[in-house]
Amino acid sequence: MKKAIHFGAGNIGRGFIGELLVRSGYEVTFVDVNAELVDLINERRAYDIKIVGDKPEIIHVEHVRAINSAAHPEELTKAICEADIITTAIGPNILKFIAPNLAAGLAERVKVNQQPLNVIACENMVGGSTVLKGFVEENLPEEAKEAVAHYIGFPDAAVDRIVPLQKNDDPLLVQVEPYAEWDANVTQAKGEPPQIEGLTWVENLEAYIERKLFTVNTGHASIAYLAYRKGIKDIYSAMQDKNIVDMARKVWQETGDLLVRKFGFDPKKHEEYVKTTENRFRNPHLSDEVTRVARGPKRKLGAKDRLVSPATQLLAQGQKPSALATVIGAAFHFDYDGDKEAQEVQGAIQEKGLHKAILNYTQIPEESELFRMVENKTAGF
Ligand SMILES: NC(=O)c1ccc[n+]([C@@H]2O[C@H](COP(=O)([O-])OP(=O)(O)OC[C@H]3O[C@@H](n4cnc5c(N)ncnc54)[C@H](O)[C@@H]3O)[C@@H](O)[C@H]2O)c1
Numbered sequence: 001m002k003k004a005i006h007f008g009a010g011n012i013g014r015g016f017i018g019e020l021l022v023r024s025g026y027e028v029t030f031v032d033v034n035a036e037l038v039d040l041i042n043e044r045r046a047y048d049i050k051i052v053g054d055k056p057e058i059i060h061v062e063h064v065r066a067i068n069s070a071a072h073p074e075e076l077t078k079a080i081c082e083a084d085i086i087t088t089a090i091g092p093n094i095l096k097f098i099a100p101n102l103a104a105g106l107a108e109r110v111k112v113n114q115q116p117l118n119v120i121a122c123e124n125m126v127g128g129s130t131v132l133k134g135f136v137e138e139n140l141p142e143e144a145k146e147a148v149a150h151y152i153g154f155p156d157a158a159v160d161r162i163v164p165l166q167k168n169d170d171p172l173l174v175q176v177e178p179y180a181e182w183d184a185n186v187t188q189a190k191g192e193p194p195q196i197e198g199l200t201w202v203e204n205l206e207a208y209i210e211r212k213l214f215t216v217n218t219g220h221a222s223i224a225y226l227a228y229r230k231g232i233k234d235i236y237s238a239m240q241d242k243n244i245v246d247m248a249r250k251v252w253q254e255t256g257d258l259l260v261r262k263f264g265f266d267p268k269k270h271e272e273y274v275k276t277t278e279n280r281f282r283n284p285h286l287s288d289e290v291t292r293v294a295r296g297p298k299r300k301l302g303a304k305d306r307l308v309s310p311a312t313q314l315l316a317q318g319q320k321p322s323a324l325a326t327v328i329g330a331a332f333h334f335d336y337d338g339d340k341e342a343q344e345v346q347g348a349i350q351e352k353g354l355h356k357a358i359l360n361y362t363q364i365p366e367e368s369e370l371f372r373m374v375e376n377k378t379a380g381f
């Protein structure tokens, strides 16, 4: 069997990427720092996925094992030397923490294995694999840099499937929605791009990732931050609130205008894409908590992320992103005490005031019209 390494045996790891890799003939080694999860995967060497929708389906996934990278980095190095593909789904903020082990493994690999290898970060961010590549380069010994640059590709990717927090009796079971899309940038691949069922290699990844991030994730975040303000607990319930849906549609109108203008998408097809997205959020079988979708507001308020990036791009096109400014305002009110980033943002607002917090987290220039819009909307909530 071909060999795959996947960092992060969590929801997307088990519920999406791991299964596609196994289905495509790979043995999958999950790498995680959660010792219990690693032990359970190694004990069972299999797990189930439940697709929840009108036609529920169970998929049994075999040919999996796991490595605890905190306890056994040497096992990870050995696996990297033999791998045919490496993927990640750990969270954008964690990429820098896997880089030292990944760099050590790649430095060893290029000495013993001259086959090309691709490392694909499947995170909700623009240019995730490129960011990981930067962290890996910082950790590589000087003598390995040239060979790693030659043999190891870091194709950026867009990954789309809603996998909520899991509350199942079986700790390995993952409940997922039926929809799934995974695209990666073929121009950044080394060697023959690995053929994986469900993975589409594309040349214009920027269009795919921005379409996904600025529709699915911008809409999701908008709904979650507005719902949190109203005390609504899950996305399905939020979708029963007319005012929230109206605002989400205004946001989609703004990001749709941007995407159609920027990438030349057919407006009718984009409208269909938005409708499909809205229907996915209405899946009554999927219980997705508002606090999961809203998680990490510091990251989500970042200049390159789903709220501020489309807003600044629209402003540069001479548009007024008023709905986006409203949901950015709502995000500044996400004070959930179970979220460290939310607490950090709230602490900054209390300590330094709203003006400085907006400036610090969004990086929107103080003199810009967008800054004034966001400040007014935030204060007005
Ligand atoms: N859940 C979704 O609907 C969804 C959909 C598309 C993309 N994503 C993206 O996928 C990524 C993962 O999200 P998730 O929902 O699966 O999160 P998750 O918390 O379920 O999974 C993350 C996993 O990474 C592990 N991890 C943490 N630090 C690690 C380290 N240093 N080394 C190895 N493993 C480590 C955790 O233990 C956990 O098992 C995020 O970037 C998210 O934005 C999520």
Ligand SMILES: O=P(O)(O)OC[C@@H](O)[C@@H](O)[C@H](O)[C@H](O)CO
Pocket (backbone or CB within 6 Å): 124, 159, 160, 161, 162, 163, 216, 217, 220, 221, 292, 293, 294, 295, 296
């Ligand atoms: O994972 P995050 O925190 O970037 O975003 C939360 C959700 O919007 C996200 O996980 C979606 O469920 C997913 O991106 C759908 O493909």
